[in-house]
Amino acid sequence: MQATSDEVLIGRIATGDRLAMQVLFARHHVRVYRFVLRLVRNETTAEDLISDVFLDVWRQADRFEGRSAVSTWLLSIARFKALSALRRRPEQELDEETAAAIEDPSDDPEVALEKKDKSALIRKCLTGLSAEHREIIDLVYYHEKSIEEVAEIVGIPENTVKTRMFYGRKKLGELLKAEGIERGWP
């Protein structure tokens, strides 16, 4: 049996159908949450933001024109809200979080063991990337967004999407190199 499409759900939400809202929320909230969490790095903030994202959907469903996928629309709203929340946060808090993300707790034996694991190191370096690079890598690899869709979500030209992804991957390679992993590229 075919599930109701996101577009049909949005149409129903536009008429005030709360059940359709529940279905859409159940379908997308985890991915939207993870996207936001990777940007704001705070679970409580991320939870608050996804409520806001879906509340915007409730309010604006009748303006959705279907030019892009609903998931792309959701991520666009989520990104805008995450960046607005980041701008409101004190800089000191941001610096501490960034430092924590790339910190090398070498005195922790568990982490020391983990360092031998290449997979864990790649994930650690993915976390240590700048917000700009984290965002684009997540959108392409995890949220399966095409070049055009990333361009729409981030609000940049398609060629810039390609170069930003390239430099994001390059930076990842440099971080891995600093951790002792030589991949032969870049």
Place this chain on the structure above:
Amino acid sequence: MNTMNNEAHERQDIEDNIEALLPWHAAGTLNRRDAERVEAALAGDRELAQRYDLVREELGETILLNETLGAPSARAMQKLFAAIEAEKAPRRRPSFNLSGRIAEFLAGFAPRTLAYSATAAAIVLLVQAAVIGSVMVDQFGSTGYQVANIPTTDGSFATVRFAPQATAVEISAFLEANKASLVDGPKRGLYTIRLAVTGLPKEEIAKIFKRMQDQSKIVELIAVVQ
């Protein structure tokens, strides 16, 4: 100046380079033409193929990293629906689309279910029509049957039950021919229609509705709303 030129050239190289498409190829989000270009390049370039392996490695780890982020607590949903409850339903109501509603409704049933339902509905409608018809004759003669008033501005209103076999196209043509429009429904299978003509005596309005009811292929029942 030279540095700027070099950067611009590097960017141009990246944009033109097929290697820049590898992440999307790995994720399966390239269009067919680009995917074929990448496949052809990978088949003939061993170094590119090795780099593609790195991309696939990054892809797998990015998915794993995101999947370990967990999920939001129920608080997010509670907060959302509390906010929705506190608000009114969205202000703008989309335009009334009868054929869309009928199609969406019917799409939810299996053909056999539809056949049984149509038969049962036809019987129920016939009985209902007979009962309501006799009430109308007894109480109001042939001119009409009073139902609840609808707050209106212009025009005359009637409650309509369309025949089960009437198609959306036939209903649309019927409304257009009679200069009528649907303004509400369905409520228990009944629609409210508005007759655009104004200023006619009640008897004339009743005649028009009677004429509409005579088109039994489309209309099962019409009751004037006063």
